Amino acid sequence: MKTRAAVAWEAGKPLTVETVEIEGPRAGEVLVEIMATGVCHTDAYTLSGLDSEGKFPAILGHEGAGIVREVGPGVATLKPGDHVIPLYTPECRQCKSCLSRRTNLCTAIRATQGQGLMPDGTSRFRCDGDTVFHYMGCSTFANFTVLPEIALAKIREDAPFDKVCYIGCGVTTGLGAVIYTAKVWPGANVAVFGLGGIGLNVIQGARMVGADRIVGIDINPAKRAMAEKFGMTHFIDPNEVGADKVVQAIVDLTDGGADFSFDATGNVNVMRQALECCHRGWGESIVIGVAEAGREIATRPFQLVTGRVWRGTAFGGARGRTDVPRIVDWYMEGKINIDDLITHTMPLEEINTAFDLMHDGKSIRSVVIY
Numbered sequence: 001m002k003t004r005a006a007v008a009w010e011a012g013k014p015l016t017v018e019t020v021e022i023e024g025p026r027a028g029e030v031l032v033e034i035m036a037t038g039v040c041h042t043d044a045y046t047l048s049g050l051d052s053e054g055k056f057p058a059i060l061g062h063e064g065a066g067i068v069r070e071v072g073p074g075v076a077t078l079k080p081g082d083h084v085i086p087l088y089t090p091e092c093r094q095c096k097s098c099l100s101r102r103t104n105l106c107t108a109i110r111a112t113q114g115q116g117l118m119p120d121g122t123s124r125f126r127c128d129g130d131t132v133f134h135y136m137g138c139s140t141f142a143n144f145t146v147l148p149e150i151a152l153a154k155i156r157e158d159a160p161f162d163k164v165c166y167i168g169c170g171v172t173t174g175l176g177a178v179i180y181t182a183k184v185w186p187g188a189n190v191a192v193f194g195l196g197g198i199g200l201n202v203i204q205g206a207r208m209v210g211a212d213r214i215v216g217i218d219i220n221p222a223k224r225a226m227a228e229k230f231g232m233t234h235f236i237d238p239n240e241v242g243a244d245k246v247v248q249a250i251v252d253l254t255d256g257g258a259d260f261s262f263d264a265t266g267n268v269n270v271m272r273q274a275l276e277c278c279h280r281g282w283g284e285s286i287v288i289g290v291a292e293a294g295r296e297i298a299t300r301p302f303q304l305v306t307g308r309v310w311r312g313t314a315f316g317g318a319r320g321r322t323d324v325p326r327i328v329d330w331y332m333e334g335k336i337n338i339d340d341l342i343t344h345t346m347p348l349e350e351i352n353t354a355f356d357l358m359h360d361g362k363s364i365r366s367v368v369i370y
């Protein structure tokens with residue numbers, strides 16, 4: 001069959017909307033009609049050409065929601081009509097990682113996913129005779145896409161696609177970093193670097209678990225008002241206080257250092273500040289941001305010798321098929337706010353505007369509605 005899709009033909013160029021051929025689902029696979037998709041900074045990162053796994057041409061997008069239209073042989077847990085959220089971190093419940101209960105990083109299909117291919121090593125997309133690669137196993141910038149059964153979370157049918165698509169990455173990553181990865185405790189002091197689509201969900205999570213001080217740091221002061229609405233208690237603009245004074249400013253605000261800090265910028269210099277603003281003896285810094293190929297993080301080992309902990313998180317540590325339906329419930333029960341973070345919506349034909357708004361610091365999340 002054919003589908004409309006925004007194709008990234010090469011790094012650094014705008015996407016173009018094309019009619020793409022899509023092959024039906026093979027064994028263990030599912031055809032999904034994507035109803036809405038968010039645009040995450042990671043899509044922009046890969047489009048920039050700085051992702052070491054970036055492949056072109058590709059159909060980007062990994063923050064979607066949609067409806068199952070067809071299932072391939074052997075698919076047992078999904079049927080046509082089911083509402084689903086694609087998972088770039090699948091949950092097979094059988095691999096060493098899933099069975100360990102120590103990580104959400106299922107390894108069942110990671111190798112082919114990183115090559116832009118389905119688990120059998122082939123692509124389901126073609127355009128003008130060329131193979132078009134999948135992206136993060138999701139390719140939600142296509143109206144129809146194919147995913148493995150283990151990479152789909154079944155969700156309730158009354159949840160609005162144009163809101164819960166954001167749970168496919170940003171909401172779960174931010175909330176999960178607080179709840180599943182850091183396990184922030186009530187009364188903790190928290191510092192959040194980068195008040196974008198991820199960082200604001202870290203703030204929302206910190207408020208949910210009863211954090212005391214929630215310090216937000218961003219070079220764009222326009223992000224301040226939204227962050228305060230979501231629970232930020234103090235704001236630091238590095239351009240105002242001086243980048244070299246940010247760590248001390250946080251230490252002063254948090255009685256000796258943050259119990260937990262989060263990088264949601266992807267900037268390795270900021271990651272260092274995030275570690276070094278943590279409390280001596282126990283403060284934990286969680287790296288969420290994705291840094292460009294070749295970048296490295298650095299600090300004095302003394303920072304770790306004296307008890308600070310450096311950790312990272314992917315998809316907020318969430319086990320997709322188990323945790324995503326619960327987060328959808330939180331939204332439907334009014335426990336989390338997604339609506340205010342979706343600042344812009346547009347049709348697929350205007351998807352490049354979503355990238356412009358992000359780069360100009362004018363949006364929190366843009367959602368494409370098919």
Ligand code: NAD
Binds near residue numbers: 169199223264290314
């Ligand atoms: P975004 O563009 O919406 O937000 C980034 C924010 O960081 C912006 O508000 C920007 O002003 C701010 N910022 C940039 N440089 C800064 C600096 N030097 N100091 C302070 N603030 C700074 O992006 P997003 O969608 O929120 O994504 C944030 C990061 O998280 C990206 O690197 C993205 O790739 C990554 N990410 C990781 C995961 C994961 O699973 N680990 C999931 C989603 C996104």
Ligand code: AHE
Binds near residue numbers: 051053290291314315
């Ligand atoms: N291909 C990238 C990896 C980027 C990365 O770390 N991705 C996160 C999700 S970002 C979502 O917006 C992730 O899940 N990482 C774990 C994994 O297995 O990829 C690179 O830099 O090479």
Ligand code: ZN
Binds near residue numbers: 040041062063170
């Ligand atoms: Zn993302």
